[in-house]
Amino acid sequence: METILITTAVVTGFTGILAVLLTLADRTIANYGEKKLVINDDKEYIVNGGRSLLSTLIEQKIFIPSACGGKGTCGYCKVKVLEGGGQVLPTELPWLTEEELKNNIRLSCQCKVKEDMKIYIPEELFNVREYEATVELIEDMTPVIKKVRIRLKEEDEIEFKPGQYIQLKIPVYDGNEEEDYRAYSIASSPKAKDFIDLYIGYTGGPATTYVHKFLNVGDTVYINGPYGDFYYRDNRDKEMILVAVGTGIAPILSILHYMAEHEIDRKVTFYFGARTPEDLFEMDLIKYFEEKIPRFKFIPTLSRVTEEHNWTGARGRVNVHLEKDIENADNKEAYLCGSPAMIDTVVEILKKKGFTDENIFYDKF
Numbered sequence: 001m002e003t004i005l006i007t008t009a010v011v012t013g014f015t016g017i018l019a020v021l022l023t024l025a026d027r028t029i030a031n032y033g034e035k036k037l038v039i040n041d042d043k044e045y046i047v048n049g050g051r052s053l054l055s056t057l058i059e060q061k062i063f064i065p066s067a068c069g070g071k072g073t074c075g076y077c078k079v080k081v082l083e084g085g086g087q088v089l090p091t092e093l094p095w096l097t098e099e100e101l102k103n104n105i106r107l108s109c110q111c112k113v114k115e116d117m118k119i120y121i122p123e124e125l126f127n128v129r130e131y132e133a134t135v136e137l138i139e140d141m142t143p144v145i146k147k148v149r150i151r152l153k154e155e156d157e158i159e160f161k162p163g164q165y166i167q168l169k170i171p172v173y174d175g176n177e178e179e180d181y182r183a184y185s186i187a188s189s190p191k192a193k194d195f196i197d198l199y200i201g202y203t204g205g206p207a208t209t210y211v212h213k214f215l216n217v218g219d220t221v222y223i224n225g226p227y228g229d230f231y232y233r234d235n236r237d238k239e240m241i242l243v244a245v246g247t248g249i250a251p252i253l254s255i256l257h258y259m260a261e262h263e264i265d266r267k268v269t270f271y272f273g274a275r276t277p278e279d280l281f282e283m284d285l286i287k288y289f290e291e292k293i294p295r296f297k298f299i300p301t302l303s304r305v306t307e308e309h310n311w312t313g314a315r316g317r318v319n320v321h322l323e324k325d326i327e328n329a330d331n332k333e334a335y336l337c338g339s340p341a342m343i344d345t346v347v348e349i350l351k352k353k354g355f356t357d358e359n360i361f362y363d364k365f
């Protein structure tokens with residue numbers, strides 16, 4: 001496992017550095033003039049050439065998922081390039097399968113518009129919009145996680161499915177020279193369409209530094225979305241296994257809001273992994289769900305408790321309890337949100353118990 005993590009870190013770091021170098025080189029020498037961009041055979045745009053396909057699309061208010069802000073390190077920004085776009089770059093290769101390469105799938109943040117292009121994107125991405133909003137509340141949830149409530153301006157509304165995410169625009173500020181976008185899951189109820197709640201954990205990167213050190217109540221922010229195929233599947237009666245660690249709780253809370261509001265009484269068990277009791281948050285909300293959702297069970301499990309914590313609940317990582325508690329996959333489905341390492345481990349356990357790709361939904365971040 002350690003070798004896999006080190007290899008992943010090295011590949012990610014290498015492709016990240018390569019992507020930045022290519023961008024810098026291109027910026028200094030490129031002047032490609034106007035180009036024609038045709039999307040889905042029916043929409044035509046005249047754009048300035050030389051920039052990445054992702055930035056070019058954003059300029060046209062067409063938003064493609066891009067969780068790493070165009071750095072070539074998330075693999076989210078895939079589009080099908082039918083004409084133009086040149087050779088696939090080495091920075092794209094770690095993110096594309098053989099099948100995707102055969103089907104001309106490219107990372108739009110790496111592929112440059114240097115000639116006329118024809119591309120295909122899923123039609124639903126045309127419904128993704130940018131929203132102007134005001135920061136209504138910033139609250140410390142744990143020493144490193146803040147809750148941020150963003151209210152849309154001028155009675156605007158956002159429609160999303162419980163579990164989906166938005167991208168927050170990170171502006172230029174002292175210490176961040178480039179505008180950027182970062183993906184955050186929506187934690188609030190889809191019923192409240194005029195605001196969204198996000199949980200943002202501090203990592204020291206430009207986006208979380210902006211939120212934790214520069215963002216204030218009353219500030220104007222820009223979001224775009226919604227995105228993602230990690231969302232609550234309606235019209236099913238299977239037992240639900242929910243698993244999250246840290247800020248991965250966000251989409252799970254949105255799903256639980258939806259279940260409480262729609263009086264859905266599916267059996268649901270939520271395993272939440274944290275390190276110490278001070279890393280547990282929104283426990284009042286969890287109590288509310290325990291009252292509203294008849295067969296809801298919450299299992300917080302802590303991995304770094306000591307005697308001083310007087311913790312009487314579950315201990316260890318979430319995977320330990322899933323391994324022990326779940327007998328088989330009969331009439332069950334799982335929703336997982338958290339780090340890639342946690343999700344890979346949990347998926348492996350669930351598959352051993354008989355779960356298939358059709359009944360495991362996950363969101364890695």
Ligand code: FES
Binds near residue numbers: 110
């Ligand atoms: S790889 Fe993250 S935006 Fe392209």
